[in-house]
Amino acid sequence: MKIGIIGAGLAGLTCAWYLKKNNIHDVTIFESSEWAGGKLHTTQENGFLLDRGFQVLLPAYPETKKVLDYKKLELQSFAKGSLIVKNNKKIPFYDPENGLASLVQTVVYGPGTFWDKLLLLKLKLILSSTSVDQIFDNKKRMSSMAYLKEFGFSEKMIQDFWVPFYQGVFLENTLETDSSMLLFTFKMFAEEGAAVPKEGMKAIPAQLVDFIGENNIRFKQKVQEYTHNSITTEDGKTETFDKVVVACNLNKDTFYHSVTNWYFETDKLPINTKHIILNANPGRTINNVVLLSNVAPNYAQNGKHLISVSANGIHPEPSACINDLISLFGEEVNQWKWVQTYVIKESLPKINFERSYSAAAQDGVFYCGDYLIQGSINGAMESGRRAAEEIIALQTPYK
Numbered sequence: 001m002k003i004g005i006i007g008a009g010l011a012g013l014t015c016a017w018y019l020k021k022n023n024i025h026d027v028t029i030f031e032s033s034e035w036a037g038g039k040l041h042t043t044q045e046n047g048f049l050l051d052r053g054f055q056v057l058l059p060a061y062p063e064t065k066k067v068l069d070y071k072k073l074e075l076q077s078f079a080k081g082s083l084i085v086k087n088n089k090k091i092p093f094y095d096p097e098n099g100l101a102s103l104v105q106t107v108v109y110g111p112g113t114f115w116d117k118l119l120l121l122k123l124k125l126i127l128s129s130t131s132v133d134q135i136f137d138n139k140k141r142m143s144s145m146a147y148l149k150e151f152g153f154s155e156k157m158i159q160d161f162w163v164p165f166y167q168g169v170f171l172e173n174t175l176e177t178d179s180s181m182l183l184f185t186f187k188m189f190a191e192e193g194a195a196v197p198k199e200g201m202k203a204i205p206a207q208l209v210d211f212i213g214e215n216n217i218r219f220k221q222k223v224q225e226y227t228h229n230s231i232t233t234e235d236g237k238t239e240t241f242d243k244v245v246v247a248c249n250l251n252k253d254t255f256y257h258s259v260t261n262w263y264f265e266t267d268k269l270p271i272n273t274k275h276i277i278l279n280a281n282p283g284r285t286i287n288n289v290v291l292l293s294n295v296a297p298n299y300a301q302n303g304k305h306l307i308s309v310s311a312n313g314i315h316p317e318p319s320a321c322i323n324d325l326i327s328l329f330g331e332e333v334n335q336w337k338w339v340q341t342y343v344i345k346e347s348l349p350k351i352n353f354e355r356s357y358s359a360a361a362q363d364g365v366f367y368c369g370d371y372l373i374q375g376s377i378n379g380a381m382e383s384g385r386r387a388a389e390e391i392i393a394l395q396t397p398y399k
Helices: 010-021 062-067 100-109 114-128 132-137 144-151 155-170 179-192 203-212 319-329 331-335 377-392
Strands: 002-006 026-030 042-045 048-051 081-086 089-094 223-227 230-233 238-240 243-246 256-266 276-279 286-290 305-312 337-349
Touching: 002 010, 002 223, 002 230, 010 026, 010 062, 010 203, 010 377, 048 256, 048 337, 062 377, 081 155, 089 100, 100 114, 114 179, 132 179, 144 155, 144 179, 155 179, 155 276, 155 286, 223 243, 243 377, 276 319, 286 319, 305 319, 319 331
Parallel strands: 002 026, 002 243, 081 276
Antiparallel strands: 042 048, 081 089, 223 230, 230 238, 256 305, 256 337, 276 286, 286 305
């Protein structure tokens, strides 16, 4: 079979990976940009590795486990849990797996009441025995905020932990995202935490490209038109295929959340932690701060420290986050040097939880992408896998 794929993002690469894995080698990927990986991209500037927006891999993702070689990625792990800052107070929310001291600090000084901490333990135990399919197949639809309140968490716990943490995960401030995604991601964080590859997030798509073969990808090839068996590029050339896969959102009819990510360099870290630092101050702009080179030293190769700062929405000027940073770390922030800003308008798509996704459409074209399932690395790769499986199933067996 001869397959044409439009888009070398994570969904398209995963689709091609599974096709080749199942002996379908005649695959051509058309990519309009200069790189593969879509949103997962890393640049090198002035001795820093800069991911295009703060991103992490959750190693517990079921789809990434099927495809990626974690050992080769040399994953650099965050400390499990988080450090919350509110009204000049540092509130620890550390995972008990970090040791007895972490457990004691969280119980004594952590967010919420003692009852909230028992509820957290209860939720973690429930999710440990609940499969990912069971989470997403649940027909009860409600927002994450409604779920947290129904589960019994206090308003203080919700405002001091759940909202600051999930603002950065969902990229929306009211936790309207379906509770299925909250349960799924919390299960993933609880099981294996978060990490980044040693060489940056681009190492993830790079690993797929190594298997697929870069010669199978046509960069700077923008697609003008397509049918179920043909692709026409912007230069007017048309090529025929047995099957065509659209692995990007060409219609642009999906609602996306936007996010702004600033990078700063400093000679001295404001605090020594590998936790994600959550901003729980009222009236905040930024969601979180990550001392990225403390987690992954290879991200700073120039003797400096690299700090990542994220906020929902569009804030092109670095000054938009300075007051928040001073409220978290004090006047030493004025000594930090701005490195780069990424404003990502189409960062996270509204998520489909109806479980009705099918790669094959009535027009004969196959579609995949995170916007069709769930906005995550896992969702993009699941859609790519499922598109490939539907194509593979159409092969006529040899006689």
